[in-house]
Amino acid sequence: xxxxxxxxxxxxxxxxxxxxxxxxxxxxxxxxxxxxxxxxxxxxxxxxxxxxxxxxxxxxxxxxxxxxxxxxxxxxxxxxxxxxxxxxxxxxxxxxxxxxxxxxxxxxxxxxxxxxxxxxxxxxxxxxxxxxxxxxxxxxxxxxxxxxxxxxxxxxxxxxxxxxxxxxxxxxxxxxxxxxxxxxxxxxxxxxxxxxxxxxxxxxxxxxxxxxxxxxxxxxxxxxxxxxxxxxxxxxxxxxxxxxxxxxxxxxxxxxxxxxxxxxxxxxxxxxxxxxxxxxxxxxxxxxxxxxxxxxxxxxxxxxxxxxxxxxxxxxxxxxxxxxxxxxxxxxxxxxxxxxxxxxxxxxxxxxxxxxxxxxxxxxxxxxxxxxxxxxxxxxxxxxxxxxxxxxxxxxxxxxxxxxxxxxxxxxxxxxxxxxxxxxxxxxxxxxxxxxxxxxxxxxxxxxxxxxxxxxxxxxxxxxxxxxxxxxxxxxxxxxxxxxxxxxxxxxxxxxxxxxxxxxxxxxxxxxxxxxxxxxxxxxxxxxxxxxxxxxxxxxxxxxxxxxxxxxxxxxxxxxxxxxx
Amino acid sequence: xxxxxxxxxxxxxxxxxxxxxxxxxxxxxxxxxxxxxxxxxxxxxxxxxxxxxxxxxxxxxxxxxxxxxxxxxxxxxxxxxxxxxxxxxxxxxxxxxxxxxxxxxxx
Ligand code: HEM
Ligand SMILES: [Cu+2]
Numbered sequence: 001x002x003x004x005x006x007x008x009x010x011x012x013x014x015x016x017x018x019x020x021x022x023x024x025x026x027x028x029x030x031x032x033x034x035x036x037x038x039x040x041x042x043x044x045x046x047x048x049x050x051x052x053x054x055x056x057x058x059x060x061x062x063x064x065x066x067x068x069x070x071x072x073x074x075x076x077x078x079x080x081x082x083x084x085x086x087x088x089x090x091x092x093x094x095x096x097x098x099x100x101x102x103x104x105x106x107x108x109x110x111x112x113x114x115x116x117x118x119x120x121x122x123x124x125x126x127x128x129x130x131x132x133x134x135x136x137x138x139x140x141x142x143x144x145x146x147x148x149x150x151x152x153x154x155x156x157x158x159x160x161x162x163x164x165x166x167x168x169x170x171x172x173x174x175x176x177x178x179x180x181x182x183x184x185x186x187x188x189x190x191x192x193x194x195x196x197x198x199x200x201x202x203x204x205x206x207x208x209x210x211x212x213x214x215x216x217x218x219x220x221x222x223x224x225x226x227x228x229x230x231x232x233x234x235x236x237x238x239x240x241x242x243x244x245x246x247x248x249x250x251x252x253x254x255x256x257x258x259x260x261x262x263x264x265x266x267x268x269x270x271x272x273x274x275x276x277x278x279x280x281x282x283x284x285x286x287x288x289x290x291x292x293x294x295x296x297x298x299x300x301x302x303x304x305x306x307x308x309x310x311x312x313x314x315x316x317x318x319x320x321x322x323x324x325x326x327x328x329x330x331x332x333x334x335x336x337x338x339x340x341x342x343x344x345x346x347x348x349x350x351x352x353x354x355x356x357x358x359x360x361x362x363x364x365x366x367x368x369x370x371x372x373x374x375x376x377x378x379x380x381x382x383x384x385x386x387x388x389x390x391x392x393x394x395x396x397x398x399x400x401x402x403x404x405x406x407x408x409x410x411x412x413x414x415x416x417x418x419x420x421x422x423x424x425x426x427x428x429x430x431x432x433x434x435x436x437x438x439x440x441x442x443x444x445x446x447x448x449x450x451x452x453x454x455x456x457x458x459x460x461x462x463x464x465x466x467x468x469x470x471x472x473x474x475x476x477x478x479x480x481x482x483x484x485x486x487x488x489x490x491x492x493x494x495x496x497x498x499x500x501x502x503x504x505x506x507x508x509x510x511x512x513x514x515x516x517x518x519x520x521x522x523x524x525x526x527x528x529x530x531x532x533x534x535x536x537x538x539x540x541x542x543x544x545x546x547x548x549x550x551x552x553x554x555x556x557x558x559x560x561x562x563x564x565x
Numbered sequence: 566x567x568x569x570x571x572x573x574x575x576x577x578x579x580x581x582x583x584x585x586x587x588x589x590x591x592x593x594x595x596x597x598x599x600x601x602x603x604x605x606x607x608x609x610x611x612x613x614x615x616x617x618x619x620x621x622x623x624x625x626x627x628x629x630x631x632x633x634x635x636x637x638x639x640x641x642x643x644x645x646x647x648x649x650x651x652x653x654x655x656x657x658x659x660x661x662x663x664x665x666x667x668x669x670x671x672x
Pocket of ligand 2: 331
């Protein structure tokens, strides 16, 4: 593979007449952030220059903005749900509103926030830069995939306010209910279909970019681990997402044409739907977590000033997760009435996929061991990731064991599990990325003390919010219920308090980042002392990053590299 | 942008090396596809039991293969591209196979 790819390298040298000293350009105008006084040129800053931009950095920021917006919307929905559940009985929402609200919370969070989160934003900005390329392979396709995202988002939001009410099926759209409900499911699944295409195109772009645009000398063993993780993610996006697309279309067809694919009344098989849905949606959880793992693998060595422990195993485990993760989907169906043979096989395979995840955790910890650690905000969020992901991953094994899953399936235990891995894992990974690359993207620095406060509030809030759900789940509290027995009242109350702590922490974090972006001190070129290529570029990033193919560095060798901030 | 333009040029050069496929070959493949379609239809009229499904799927796969290899030029691509296309089908086969672990063993 190596040889073929290296010979395929295209000539990226746009301007051979530039100074050869560094890979970076000093003269051109930053693409964003504080502008150099007196500098002219650049691509302008009008709205059209952004939304039709083919510049991977701008597209990354466009994604980041919309993802942030959607995150806020779904977060508010979640807080309202928690407020409703604070006390038993019929308060605040009607049951129908409650059903619609948890559906929207899930659909928005999964398809519009967590799936695109890190790849579409920071992946877009830093994947090309880390391999020494000036853009992704297909810049226009990149812009198109953002527009698909906008279209899908618009349709999803339209589905709330049109038709006979907002969808109320849960984000899983399980049949037969999703075929029979009169709410606006048809439009919502079309939105999911379109969002899926956006994700596929991003994945395709990344795979091609990694194969074709690496700077000469950047062998597969010199790829930053963030790039490795995005590469593995890209494959899942390309191979698994079409199945989601077709499944969404089939739901639509069932509703409109009554084909009888899933409806037992018409000779269909409802379990077929669950298979199809999870064939995508389990791999999708790795689309969510792998990029976050990549971010953590970048941050830990930088702040421990030590080469990453077990580079090969981390890179390999990304591929192993991508592959093995596509073989475990039916662990969501242990109680559905599928065959016992399938229960056995899928339970076994689920335990297999836990191995590569654990490999990563041990490698991160070994990297920290005897390192020279500085507890800056990016590292704090990364440590939070390891803590939360470990709890989430280990409880995943409780669910993966068929015997225990029969007891806790569709209870709060599952809700706690996936919030630990998704919010505690991908969420904190995203926040870690935001704090790590912030100075490079925005050209300014945020307040470190306030960031640390926000981190501890978020960590505490998450645990107060979700840990009681493990206990309630074990006690038998079903998920997606509008009301509950009095015995759950104290823990439900505690959980809601946790949601407020979390909201305050998130508010503080975003406010701090906003302040940093507007008024923070100018950031230096390499404030953390990273060794990957993006830190050789000026801050903020110039429009055109490399005028010459840069030399491929050892991504985790910190000899002679010091933080300059 | 420079990079992408470079890519396209290179790709163009690459295509030119092989030249376009001859009309005779394309016509032959089209006739082959037609013949296979006819076979599919004929096969449904004979009761082969379970083998009806196998036959339909087998013929459909053969047709898809012809389209991918010749009309979509996979035959003339390098091993990397071939490997990637193959991966997709292997994953698909595994997904279908594992589903049968359920469907095949239900009481
Ligand atoms: C060590 C790895 C993991 C294992 C063994 C595991 C196992 C499981 C199992 C068996 C279930 C089904 C529980 C049930 O419905 O009864 C489940 C649910 C779930 N998991 Fe995991 N999981 C793991 C990691 C993750 C990760 C990394 C994510 C996301 C980033 C994730 C997201 C979810 C979600 C969203 C659900 C609930 C889906 C739903 O029914 O709405 N899991 N997990
Ligand atoms: Cu799963």
